[in-house]
Amino acid sequence: MHFVDAKGILTANNGFNGMNIYRGCSHGCIYCDSRSRCYQFTHPFEDIEVKQNAPELLEKALTSKRKKCMIGTGAMSDPYMHCEEELGLTRKCLEIIKRHGFGVAIQTKSDRILRDIDLLDEINRETKAVVQMTLTTYDDELCRIVEPNVCNTGRRIEVLEEMQKRGIPTVVWLSPILPFINDTEENIRAILEECVRVGVKGVICFGMGLTLREGDREYYYAALDKHFPGLKRKYIERYGNAYNLPSTNERQLFKIFHEICSENGIMSTPDECFRYLNELPEKDVQLSMF
Numbered sequence: 054m055h056f057v058d059a060k061g062i063l064t065a066n067n068g069f070n071g072m073n074i075y076r077g078c079s080h081g082c083i084y085c086d087s088r089s090r091c092y093q094f095t096h097p098f099e100d101i102e103v104k105q106n107a108p109e110l111l112e113k114a115l116t117s118k119r120k121k122c123m124i125g126t127g128a129m130s131d132p133y134m135h136c137e138e139e140l141g142l143t144r145k146c147l148e149i150i151k152r153h154g155f156g157v158a159i160q161t162k163s164d165r166i167l168r169d170i171d172l173l174d175e176i177n178r179e180t181k182a183v184v185q186m187t188l189t190t191y192d193d194e195l196c197r198i199v200e201p202n203v204c205n206t207g208r209r210i211e212v213l214e215e216m217q218k219r220g221i222p223t224v225v226w227l228s229p230i231l232p233f234i235n236d237t238e239e240n241i242r243a244i245l246e247e248c249v250r251v252g253v254k255g256v257i258c259f260g261m262g263l264t265l266r267e268g269d270r271e272y273y274y275a276a277l278d279k280h281f282p283g284l285k286r287k288y289i290e291r292y293g294n295a296y297n298l299p300s301t302n303e304r305q306l307f308k309i310f311h312e313i314c315s316e317n318g319i320m321s322t323p324d325e326c327f328r329y330l331n332e333l334p335e336k337d338v339q340l341s342m343f
Contacts, residue, residue, distance in 0.1 A: 056105045057104060060107060062074075078134060080201075080203040082200045083201075086178035087269040089132065123156040124157050126143070127159055127185065131203075150176060158185065159225075185223070188247075191206055192235070197274075213225070217251050227245075227258040233287060241261075241306050251318060255326040257312070258321070260299060261300045289342065
C-alpha cells in the first residue's frame with residue numbers, strides 16, 4: 054500500500070454523499086468492475102492507495118454542511134480490507150460521522166465490520182446506520198474461488214444476523230450473478246431464503262448477469278482459464294466483447310427473485326433501495342414550555 058494526501062473526500066451524486074477512503078482492493082474478486090481502465094488507476098490494483106488525511110477532510114466537510122444527510126462508503130473500494138485492521142481509518146471516519154450527527158450507509162464483503170458494530174449501533178440509535186453486504190454465491194467452496202481473499206458467504210450471513218440482533222438495518226447486493234457459474238435457481242433461492250431469515254430490508258439486483266469492461270475483462274478471463282477451463286471460449290462465443298453479459302436463465306431467476314422479495318416484504322427495486330439508503334429521518338423535536 055501507499056499513502057496520499059487527498060484534496061477532497063466527499064462526492065455528491067443525486068443528493069447522496071459518498072466517500073472512498075481507499076483505492077484498489079486486496080480481496081481478489083475475479084469479477085471486480087473497479088479494475089476497469091475507465092477508473093484510471095495509475096498503480097497496481099492490489100497496491101492500495103490510502104487517503105491518509107481522510108478523517109481530517111471528513112471533519113472539515115461535515116462541519117461545513119448545513120443539513121444532516123447519509124454518508125455512503127464502500128461503492129468503489131471496500132472500507133474493511135486487510136489494511137483497515139492496521140490503519141483504522143474507517144472507524145475514525147465513523148466516529149466523526151457519529152459526532153456530527155450524520156447517518157451512514159456502509160457497503161462491504163468483510164466480517165471486519167463487526168469490529169465497529171458498537172459504533173454502528175450508536176449511530177443507528179441516534180440517526181441511522183445501514184450495513185450493505187454483497188452476496189454472490191451460497192456455495193462457500195465456489196465463493197473461495199470467485200472471492201478468494203475475503204470471508205465466505207456463510208460468514209457474511211452471520212454478520213447480517215449480528216446486525217439484525219442489534220436492530221441495525223441491512224441491505225444485500227445480489228451481484229454479480231456469473232453466467233454458467235452461479236446463475237442457478239438453487240443459488241438464488243438459497244441466498245434469498247437467508248435474506249428472509251436474517252430480516253434484510255432490501256436486495257439490490259441490477260440484473261442476473263455480469264458486466265465486463267476493458268481491464269476487468271482480461272482479469273476475469275484469466276481467472277476462468279485457471280479455475281474453469283474451457284469456459285472463456287463459451288463466454289466469447291456467446292457474448293463477444295459485450296459490456297452486459299446476461300445469464301441465459303435471467304428471466305426465470307428474476308421471477309424467483311421478485312416472488313420471494315414480494316412475499317416477504319423485502320424491497321426489490323434499485324430505486325426503492327437507494328431511496329431508503331439515502332433517506333435520513335428527521336429527529337423528533339420536542340418543545341418545552343416554561
